[in-house]
Amino acid sequence: MAFFLKFILISIILIWVFRVLIRMIFPAVLRNAFSNVQNQANANQQQRTSNSKPEGSISIDYMPKKEKKGNADKLGDFVDYEEVK
Template identity: 45%
Template sequence: MAILKFLFITICILWLIKMIARVLLPIAFQKMMTKAQNQANQRYQQQHNQNPDGRIKVDYMPPKEKNRGDQAGDFVEYEEIKTP
């Protein structure tokens, strides 16, 4: 008799959990989806507002080399002399 009572109580508890889950899980998932959408919209707005249209943001500019003229030295003209 104790086994039947245990099975009946177990089945009733599982049935109650199933009914509660059918009601509460969709509500919980809807809240999670709304929260995720709001966070995505906030990130999009922050990224969109950082760089206004038509403007370019440069994070790094390499140092400019100083132009000192010819790096190899001065050019000297010469004539080739042929010996007999």
């Protein structure tokens, strides 16, 4: 019986300590994570504005090669038809 009461008491104390630590640590971790994300977003924004071209200019970085679909002679014969109703 004493073992059971000791176990319950220790469990309640551990859970209480864990909750208190989580309430202290979790907001600080979230604050740090959000500030890191915000700093990265600001750095990306500054990089985009410094590398941006003047308004109205067009640049093409990559243009895929167009495949030739074949010659019209190789496609076969075209047969006219009339629709019969």
